[in-house]
Amino acid sequence: MAEEAPEDGGTRTLPSLRRLSRALPFGRTHGRLGASSSGRPVVSALCSQESVDPQKTAFLLRKAWTLYSVTPLYRFRRARLRDYARLLSAFIAAERHRGLAVAVGAEMDIAVRLSSLAELRGTDLDQAALLVQLSSRSRASSRSSEDKPVWSGWFCSMFGDDLSENIPEDFTSLPLFLSHGAESYTALVGSWFQKTFDCCFRRLAISPQNLSWMVAMWAGCGLDTAASAVELVFSVPRLAQPLDIFYAIHPEDAKALWDTVQKTPGEITQEEVDVFMDCLYAHFHRHFKIHLSAAKLVKVSTAIASAHCDGIVKILHSQYLPGVLMLLTELAISQIQ
Amino acid sequence: MDATVSEFIRRTVLKIPRDEIKVMLQKWGFLSEAQLQTLNFHQLKDNISQEVVQLCEENSAGIKQAAVLDIIYNHIYQDKRIWSVYQMKKTGEELECFDITDFKKKFKRRIRSALKNVTITFKEYEDNAIWIRVAWGTPYKKPNQYKPSYVVYHSQTPYVFISASVLKSNMPLLCQALIVASNYHDIREMELRSHSLNSLKDIVFKRYSQNFQTYTTKPLQGGNVEPENADIRIVQENRGEKERIYRLNQEAFGSGPQPKLEFAHYRLETMFKSDPKMDVLDKKEPFRCLVKFSSPHLLESLKSLAPAAIEEKSVCCVVIPISGNHRIF
Numbered sequence: 001m002a003e004e005a006p007e008d009g010g011t012r013t014l015p016s017l018r019r020l021s022r023a024l025p026f027g028r029t030h031g032r033l034g035a036s037s038s039g040r041p042v043v044s045a046l047c048s049q050e051s052v053d054p055q056k057t058a059f060l061l062r063k064a065w066t067l068y069s070v071t072p073l074y075r076f077r078r079a080r081l082r083d084y085a086r087l088l089s090a091f092i093a094a095e096r097h098r099g100l101a102v103a104v105g106a107e108m109d110i111a112v113r114l115s116s117l118a119e120l121r122g123t124d125l126d127q128a129a130l131l132v133q134l135s136s137r138s139r140a141s142s143r144s145s146e147d148k149p150v151w152s153g154w155f156c157s158m159f160g161d162d163l164s165e166n167i168p169e170d171f172t173s174l175p176l177f178l179s180h181g182a183e184s185y186t187a188l189v190g191s192w193f194q195k196t197f198d199c200c201f202r203r204l205a206i207s208p209q210n211l212s213w214m215v216a217m218w219a220g221c222g223l224d225t226a227a228s229a230v231e232l233v234f235s236v237p238r239l240a241q242p243l244d245i246f247y248a249i250h251p252e253d254a255k256a257l258w259d260t261v262q263k264t265p266g267e268i269t270q271e272e273v274d275v276f277m278d279c280l281y282a283h284f285h286r287h288f289k290i291h292l293s294a295a296k297l298v299k300v301s302t303a304i305a306s307a308h309c310d311g312i313v314k315i316l317h318s319q320y321l322p323g324v325l326m327l328l329t330e331l332a333i334s335q336i337q
Numbered sequence: 338m339d340a341t342v343s344e345f346i347r348r349t350v351l352k353i354p355r356d357e358i359k360v361m362l363q364k365w366g367f368l369s370e371a372q373l374q375t376l377n378f379h380q381l382k383d384n385i386s387q388e389v390v391q392l393c394e395e396n397s398a399g400i401k402q403a404a405v406l407d408i409i410y411n412h413i414y415q416d417k418r419i420w421s422v423y424q425m426k427k428t429g430e431e432l433e434c435f436d437i438t439d440f441k442k443k444f445k446r447r448i449r450s451a452l453k454n455v456t457i458t459f460k461e462y463e464d465n466a467i468w469i470r471v472a473w474g475t476p477y478k479k480p481n482q483y484k485p486s487y488v489v490y491h492s493q494t495p496y497v498f499i500s501a502s503v504l505k506s507n508m509p510l511l512c513q514a515l516i517v518a519s520n521y522h523d524i525r526e527m528e529l530r531s532h533s534l535n536s537l538k539d540i541v542f543k544r545y546s547q548n549f550q551t552y553t554t555k556p557l558q559g560g561n562v563e564p565e566n567a568d569i570r571i572v573q574e575n576r577g578e579k580e581r582i583y584r585l586n587q588e589a590f591g592s593g594p595q596p597k598l599e600f601a602h603y604r605l606e607t608m609f610k611s612d613p614k615m616d617v618l619d620k621k622e623p624f625r626c627l628v629k630f631s632s633p634h635l636l637e638s639l640k641s642l643a644p645a646a647i648e649e650k651s652v653c654c655v656v657i658p659i660s661g662n663h664r665i666f
Contacts, residue, residue, distance in 0.1 A: 229627070241638035243630065250625035257609070257624075283609055283624060290642065 053119055054318045059152070061318060065178035066186070067204035067311040069332035070155060072171035073197035078128075081114040084196075088112045088132075091192045108136040111147055122159030122326060127174050129156040134185055151181030153189055158325035160333055175332040176325070177201060178313075204311040204332055208297035214307050214327065215300035216273040219251070220258035221320060227251035227303035232280070234295040245295060247284060251303060338394045345482045346393055346403050349410055350386035358385060361413070365406050368392050400482070404458035408470050411487060411500075412462070415534045418487065418500040422529040422537050423512070425495045425521035433520055435492040437461070444469070444518035451510050456480045465491050473507045486511060489534065495521065496541050498534055 089112040096110070113133045120129035131154040135147035155174035167173055179186045190201045206214075219230045229248040236243040261276045262268060281292045299308045304320045307313045315324050353361055359378055362368055372392045378385060393402075411418065445457050454474025461467050469488040474480035486507065489498040497515055501508055512524045531537050609624035632638040 236638075236642065239638050239641045241632050241634040241641070243632045243635070243638040243642070246627075246629040246631070248627040248629075253609075253622075253624050253626075279609075283607075283626070284628070287607070288628070 056117065056119060057318055057321060060321065061315055063180050064312050064314050065180050067206075067313060067328060067332070068177040068179070068190075068201045069175055069204050069335040070177045070193075071200045071336055072167050072173045072175075073193070073199050075170050076172040076197050078116065081116070085112045085114045087196070088114075088189065088192050092134075092188055095188055109139055110150070111135045111137045117154070120154075120156055120158070120325070122157070122322065122329075123161055125161035126157040126159065127155075127172055129154055130174060132189055134181070134189070151179070151185040151189075153177060153179040153181075153186065156325060156329065158322060158329045160329040175336055176204075176329045177332075178328075202335060204328075204335055206307055206309050206311055206331065208309065210331060211297050211300045211307060211309060212277050213268075213273050214305070215302060216258060216276045217268060217327075218300075218302040218304040218320075218324075219249075219254040219276075220262060221302075221304055222255065223303050223317065228301075230254040231299075231301040231306075232292075232297060233299040233301075234292055235298045236295045245290070245292070247280070247292070249280065338398055339400070341479070341482070342398060342400050342403050343390045343394065345400075346398065346406065347386045347390050348483075349403070349406055350389050351382055353410060355382055355385070357413075358382075358389075361406075361409055362389070364409050365402075367396060367398065367402050367406070372396075400456055401458065404456055404470055404472070404482070404485075405460060407482070407485070408458060408460045408468050408487075411470075412460070412468060416532045419530060419532055420489075420498045420500050420534045420537055422527040422541055423497045423499055423515075423524050424527055425497065425516055425519060426523040426525070427495070427521050435519075437467070437492070440467075440492070440518045444514050447514035447517045448510060452476070452507075454478065454480050456482065456485075465493065467492060471502075471507075471511065473502060473504050488515065490515070490519070491538075491542075492519070494542065497524075498537060 092110050115131045117129040134151040135149045137147045156176045157174050160175050231248045234245040262272050284292050304317050305315045305324050376388055441459055448455055456472040458470040467490045470485050472480035472482045472485040484502040486502040487500040516524050
C-alpha cells in the first residue's frame with residue numbers, strides 16, 4: 001500500500017490532540033480548529049544541551065543535502081540490514097549492467113552499506129536513523145578500507161512520533177530522507193526502496209513562508225564562535241531580465257532584532273516571524289523602494305544552517321542538529337499527509 | 338623564435354573567429370600586406386594559425402609583438418572579461434599636464450622594482466584610452482602570458498577599469514604602480530562590476546540619460562505603454578496607473594538604452610527605524626546590512642520591475658543611486 005501524498009495540504013487529517021497541545025504544524029497557524037497562532041516550542045529544542053555525539057554526526061555537517069519526504073516503509077526489519085545491503089548492491093549492479101546507471105569506471109564496483117544511527121532520533125518513539133552509503137571499490141582490491149564514498153543518504157525521524165503513533169504495526173516511519181551525491185544514485189536507491197518497501201519518495205520543497213520561519217528561528221540562536229551573516233536571497237523571475245537580490249544582515253544585529261520581537265519565552269509564533277520579516281522588508285524598502293514581500297524568497301542562510309526552496313539544506317553546527325532535523329521532519333510529515 | 342611566443346601567437350589566432358582574423362592581423366600591422374595575401378583564410382583555423390606563426394617567424398616576432406596582438410583581441414572582445422572600476426584620488430588641486438611617456442616609464446619602473454619577470458605592454462586608442470597589459474611571473478618563473486591583467490585608463494579622469502588576472506596577489510602592486518605613474522596618492526575600488534566596459538564608462542563618466550535631479554517641465558506623453566490596439570472597443574484597464582508608472586520610470590531611468598550593469602553592491606549602515614507600534618529594536622547603533630543586486634542586465638531588470646509590479650498589485654518604484662557614493666549612511 002503506497003500512500004499517495006496529496007498535492008496540497010488541503011485534505012490533511014486533523015492533527016492529533018497531542019500535537020495540538022504542543023503546536024500546530026509548522027507555519028500553519030490559521031488553524032481550522034479556530035486556534036490562532038499557537039506557538040512552536042522550538043527555542044528550547046533548537047538550543048538543546050544534550051547534543052548528539054559530534055564524532056558520529058560530523059559527516060552530516062557542511063554538506064548540501066537534498067530533501068525528500070518518504071511514506072512509511074512496509075515490513076522493514078532492522079535486523080536484516082546486511083541482507084538489504086546485499087540486495088541493493090545486486091540491484092545496482094544489475095541496473096549498471098543494463099546501462100542505466102552512472103559512469104563509474106568499469107573496474108569499479110559499488111559497495112553498499114546500511115547502518116543504524118541510534119542517536120539520531122528525537123524520542124524513543126522515533127525510529128533510529130537509517131544510513132545508506134555507496135562507495136566505489138576497485139575490483140583489484142577487496143579491502144573495504146580502500147573504498148571511496150560516492151553517495152550517501154539517510155532516513156530520519158526527529159520528534160516525528162505523531163505520525164508513527166497513527167500507523168499500523170507493519171510500518172516503519174522515517175519520513176525525512178536526505179541525500180548527497182549524484183542524482184542517478186539517488187534514483188537507484190530510491191527506486192529499490194520503493195519497490196522493496198512499497199513507499200513513496202517525493203522531493204521536499206520549502207515554501208517562502210517556511211524559509212521565513214527558519215531564518216527567524218536560526219537568526220535568534222546564539223553561537224559562541226563568530227557567526228556568519230544572516231542572508232536572504234530573493235528572486236524576481238517574471239521580468240524580461242531576471243533579478244536576484246541578496247540581502248545580508250550582520251548576525252548580531254539580526255539577533256538583536258529577533259530578541260526584541262520574540263516575546264513568549266520558549267515558544268515562537270507565526271506573528272513573531274511575520275513581524276521579524278516585515279521589519280527586514282521595511283528597512284530594505286526605506287532604502288531601495290522595493291517591496292521584497294512581492295519577490296520570491298528562495299534561499300536563507302545563517303551560521304546554523306542554510307536552506308533553499310528546492311529542498312536543499314546544509315547544516316553547519318552539530319549543536320543545533322536535532323532542532324534543524326525536527327523542523328525538517330515536520331515539513332516532511334506535512335507533505336506526506 | 339621562442340617556442341612560447343609562437344605557441345602564444347598560435348593560441349591567440351585560434352581564439353579569433355575566422356572572418357575576423359584578417360582584419361585583426363591588419364590592425365596588428367606586424368605582418369605586411371603582401372604576407373597577409375599569402376594566407377588562405379578558407380581552411381581549418383588550425384592551419385590558418387600555423388601559417389600565421391610561420392609568417393611571424395619570418396619576421397622574428399618577439400613577446401612584445403605577441404602581447405600587442407593580445408591587446409587588440411581583448412580590446413575588440415572586451416565584453417568577455419569582467420571589469421571593475423577603481424577611483425584614484427589626489428591630495429592637491431594642481432593640474433598637471435599628463436605626459437604619456439612619463440606615465441609609461443614610471444609604471445614600468447614601479448612594477449619591475451618589485452617583480453622582474455613581467456611583460457608590460459601599452460596601446461593607446463583614439464578615445465584617449467590607454468590600454469595596459471601586464472603578464473605576471475614570479476621571481477623564478479617567466480610571465481604567464483595566458484593570465485594577464487588589463488587596465489584601461491582615460492588620462493583626463495581619475496578612473497581606471499581593471500580586468501584582473503586570476504592571479505589576484507598582484508593587485509596591490511598593480512594599483513600602486515598606477516597611482517605612482519599617474520601622480521595620484523590613493524586608489525580605491527568602487528562597487529561596480531560588469532562585463533560591459535562601455536556601460537561602466539557610461540555610468541562613471543555620466544554619459545547616460547539618467548536624470549533624477551532634473552524636473553521635466555514638459556510632461557511625457559503617456560504613450561507607448563502598450564502597442565496600439567486595432568480594436569478600440571478594448572479598453573486598457575488601469576491605463577492611468579500604467580501611464581503614471583511609465584512616467585516615473587522615464588524620470589528615473591531616462592528613455593535611452595540602459596548601461597549594461599550586472600552587479601550592484603550596497604553597504605548599509607543606517608539606523609533601524611520601525612513603526613513605534615511594533616515595539617521592536619530601538620538600538621543606538623547602526624543596523625549593518627549588505628545588499629547585492631544581480632541580473633544579466635541589471636538596469637533593464639530594475640526598470641521593468643515597476644511595470645511588472647502592476648500584476649502583483651504592489652507598486653515598486655526603484656530609486657537606485659548608481660553613480661557616486663555607494664556607502665549609504
